[in-house]
Amino acid sequence: MGRAKMELKRIESSTSRRVTFSKRRNGLLKKAFELSVLCDVEVGVIVFSPQGKVYDFASSSMQNVIERYKMNLVDLSSTSSATEQNIQRWKQEATLNAMKIDFLEASNRKLMGENLESCSLEDLNKLECQFEQGLVNIRGIKSRLLSRQVTQLEEKTRVLSEENELLQNQCKETQLILDSTRLVALEDNDNQHKDVETDLYIGCPGKKKI
Known part of the structure; x- marks a missing residue:
């Protein structure tokens, strides 16, 4: 057991x-x-x-062990202090970032026309200037996009016109070839008719014509 x-x-x-x-x-x-x-x-x-x-x-030696332990305690204390400083710095950065996010969200709501009651006349003038500048930028971008689309459509129209002209030329060449072939066929048919004997005679077939 x-x-x-x-x-x-x-x-x-x-x-x-x-x-x-x-x-x-x-x-x-x-x-x-x-x-x-x-x-x-x-x-x-x-x-x-x-x-x-x-x-x-x-x-x-017990004294050596104790001294070494004290040195390690100092290193651990320094590391702990550095870690604490890093934590404090990260907390401050997090607080600043949170404040920036709140400010940006409030500005965005004002740009959307919300929560304007607390704005002063100066703030409203600034918002109006921002709206006007935003409209100018939007119109400029819209104009560039439209110009780009017009250029693309013009290029597409040019390519289609060239293809249409090429197809018309091919149709003309094909028609000429067909007309020429038909003319040759008619001439051959006329020649064959000339070679056929058309005189009439009375008598049995195969006998010499009188």
């Missing part, structure tokens, strides 16, 4: 508590020594008994 798991809580019996402390302390220091040897790491362990007695283990 396996050993039953002991519930982790304070041992009420002082005698049992001292025995357990002695055993666990020795085991802890032994594990620290094994860890330093097996993994080639610097380990320092300090244990204070309930009576205030100190038990410690250091793989090199």
Whole structure:
């Protein structure tokens, strides 16, 4: 059978508590020594008994371990301070961006003709100038688009005219060829009629004509 798991809580019996402390302390220091040897790491362990007695283990020197720990605490503190500064800066940037978004949304609503009651006369004059400038820009873009479309249509018309002219020329050439062919056929037909004997005679077929 396996050993039953002991519930982790304070041992009420002082005698049992001292025995357990002695055993666990020795085991802890032994594990620290094994860890330093097996993994080639610097380990320092300090244990204070309930009576205030100190038990410690250091793989090199306890003073060196403590000094190294203090140096790392300073580095961690610097890193934590830098992180805190970054967080503060990000919060400020987020606040500024939120203010910019609110301002742009309010300006957009005013440009749409909403929430104008709170605007002063100067603000309304500025909005009117913005509208007029916007209309000028829109008309300019519209004019350029229309001019571009007219140019494209003119080019398309020119291409279609050239294709139409080409087709007309092809039709004329085809008609000339057909007329020439028909004329040749008529001439051949006339020649064949001239070669046929049309004289009439009385008598049996095949006999010499008198």
